[in-house]
Amino acid sequence: MKPGRFIRLLDTHGADPARWPEAERAAALALLERSAEMRAAHDAAAALDAALRDSLPEPDPAALARMRGRLARAMAREPLPRAEPALLRWLRPFAPFGAGALVTLMLCGVWLSRPGIPEPDEFLGAPRLMAMMEARP
Template sequence: MTHVLPTHRPLDRFTRLLDAHGPEPSRWPARDRAAAEALLANSAAARALLAEARALEARLVAALPQPAPEAVARLQANLARAIARSPLPAPASAWTRLTARLRPAAPIGWGAFAAMATCALWLSFSAGPAVGDPLGPLQALPIAEDPL
């Protein structure tokens, strides 16, 4: 048995699209835009919904208080003055540049890097294992004497 979607379902999706993103198609998600534009081309009800949403948006924009042009100009001038007065960032120190360049060598932190380097040095200077002695590497470890 084939399942047929009701005819009002695309209009429901289109209504949700208008509610979420407004009546301007450029603000609609790309994955929904093509289907919505196809619905607009074929459905008078969708075109009526779009016209209603555009009228509502126009009323909302008209109802918003508009700032005075003098206030906007004053705000822009104050912002430009504040930017001009702010000091430039200090150039990075030699230490900061060095650690930034060495950061890829220690992706999980310098403590882990130091532990790894210590292990590598210990292994390189320890005596090699005796032939056939599986505990040979442990013999190079300094172990405190038993106090008993």
């Protein structure tokens, strides 16, 4: 482990090795044993942790009990989640909010842009009428 990473580890997780990531803990402890500079940084981080811990007031047990009770009552009043059919659960990722209106507009656009029924003179144009008249005996 490099010293810069060790300092970031102290800044992020504090001086207690139990809070360090397990993947880096062994390397950090080995660096701490080898380097006097890292021991000084660790001592400074431990002093900061102690100062922060001492500056926080102790929580009032009665206030915590009231808060837990209010939270439990609020959770009990919440309605249970609705069970939706499996098909809707499967389609939910493909249909974001407002997709129904978008699909409706697209279908209306396709319907309005399709060609109408051809006029009789387009359907039976002049060349076709001439061919039909010539074919009569």
